[in-house]
Amino acid sequence: MAPGLPTAMERPHFIGIGGAGMSGIAKILAQRGGKVAGSDAKESATAEALRALGVTVHIGHAAEHLADDASCVVVSSAIRKDNPELARAAELGIPVVHRSDALAALMDGLRPIAVAGTHGKTTTTSMLAVSLSELGLKPSYAIGGDLDAPGSNALHGEGDIFVAEADESDRSFHKYAPEVAIVLNVELDHHANYASMDEIYESFETFAGRIVPGGSLVISSDHEGARELTRRLAGSVRTVTYGEAEDADVRVLSVVPQGLKSEVTVLLDGQELTFAVSVPGRHYAHNAVAALAAGVALGVPAAELASALASYTGVKRRLQLKGEAAGVQVIDSYAHHPTEMTADLEAMRAAAGEARILVVFQPHLFSRTQELGKEMGQSLALADASVVLDIYPAREDPIPGVTSELIIEAARAAGADVTPVHDKAEVPEVVAGMAKAGDLVLTMGAGDVTDLGPRILDRLAK
Incomplete structure (x- = not known):
């Protein structure tokens, strides 16, 4: 059974509530019974989807949009320090919470899967959310994109699994304590926050170090940055590798294009397993294998999860x-x-x-x-x-x-x-x-x- 609402999140106000990450957290809080409000720069389908859940969404940023009784103000790294609602929060003494801390609070008491990497996070998180839902496990999830409709980037589920996209761009993924973490790839990006590959590796090492005792790191065996991270971790965490490399724990034997779909065959625990991926491209097939490996690490039967992965039909964009x-x-x-x-x-x-x-x-x-x-x-x-x-x-x-x-x-x-x-x-x-x-x-x-x-x-x- 999923936990209830954290006390500090009973009446949250989100600055930039229409953003992909922010709107997902706001949606889950509203579904858990919170009195959620927020503001965004412009109207959007996401804003309307939030209103349908009872969320108060103001358009534009102004001090008067922040209610005096707000329990906290939630911000992302994109919110500038001169935002009038942020200034008003300081005047009122209302605590300011980074969205990563809010998400970490939502995952507390559950079995989190945190999906990280320079590329492919949204797709892999979506694949897990859809396939675990298909199996009746009722996961909660927070994704950086909509599945099939505005506002479908997050859900408060009744099960004990929480699947979340873990953002490395501002090091906010250091806040999570996953039972299973996925690292799809490691490359230099987000140049305003990282000056070198060494800084990137250090950041991902910190993320891997947050895995709970007895948990697992699912990581690519093919991507050089991921292999270097595995070398740096040097057995400090239980590691499950996936990919086309001969030494992969979950080895990709083939990816056969079938128009805008693919058929993937993997070798897992000595058994071959073939399943469909309903989006084109080898990289999306590898995302699906990462999702498979993570679900298995959490205890989901491989054959059932492989079949359920075929129900994933894509994510917007x-x-x-x-x-x-x-x-x-x-x-x-x-x-x-x-x-x-x-x-x-x-x-x-x-x-x-x-x-x-x-x-x-x-x-x-x-x-x-x-x-x-x-x-x-x-x-x-x-x-x-x-x-x-x-x-x-x-x-x-x-x-x-x-x-x-x-x-x-x-x-x-x-x-x-x-x-x-x-x-x-x-x-x-x-x-x-x-x-x-x-x-x-x-x-x-x-x-x-x-x-x-x-x-x-x-x-x-x-």
Whole structure:
């Protein structure tokens, strides 16, 4: 039976309640009986989904939005110190809680699975949430993306398992104490918070050190960063490796593409197990194997979990088909790091056959573009043609000299066909002039490029 509501969370106020991580915690607190309120910069489907649960959602940030009797104010690392609601909390003496502490409090008393890694966290967390639910285990979960509808990124379940996405970007995953932790991969990212790979490794070592006694670390045997982390941990935690390497504990024997799906065969405890993955690409197949290994480490029968994994049909923005018009399919990709971009483009190339692949790419963060702009451009060379937008700043201020031109130059140097577009409103017309029946169009990036999919489809339909 899941625990009740932490006392400090009875009347929480969330600043930025519409964000993927924040909205999930708010949803679970509301489902546990909390009187939840919050604010966000703009209206959204997520805000409406929260209101349907009885959550008070204010639009815009203002001191008067914070109720005097709030038990705490929940913030993420993206909230600036001059936020008026944060200032009002200080005046009233209301405790300020980081979202990771709020999530850790929700997991207390349960059997947490924490999913970490530079790429693939949302997909793997979603796969576990869906498959464990399919088996009737009624898990709670908090995911960094919606499964099939706005607000479906989190659920308060009646069972004793809690599946959570563990974010390394601001070291907040150090707050969790999982029974099973997953590390999918380890790469240098989030350059505003990490200066080197050594700092990244140290952060992941701290995360692994938080696993409860008797718990397990499920970690890739293929990814060099993950293998280095395993070496650094040197047996300090029970480790279960997965992947195509011959020494993997859960060895991937084959990944067979079947259109926009895959069939995966693994060797587990001396037995071969074959199951379907309803999203394309080798990297998503490996995410499914990580989910399988984690569930088995928690005591779920392997054959049952493998069968249940087939019920996962995807998460929004992870190679999500948005529709088709004039014979052109439009697919949305959250990829924003070169490794993710390459993986998604290779997956689409394997699934598309002879079809052309056109990409609308929006770089995410000035710091990431400064460090990885060249590699982003090289990834775009895998497409037949690309449109590149201006950088989506998110929480960052501009960096002098850092623009999308860094990516465009690198892409052209790699032989890519690239068209820069500075006004998003022009993209549907540009794409309509490029696309032909049979083509695949990918809107790619972690910002608001996702909004362009429906507009491109509308323009193609005319």
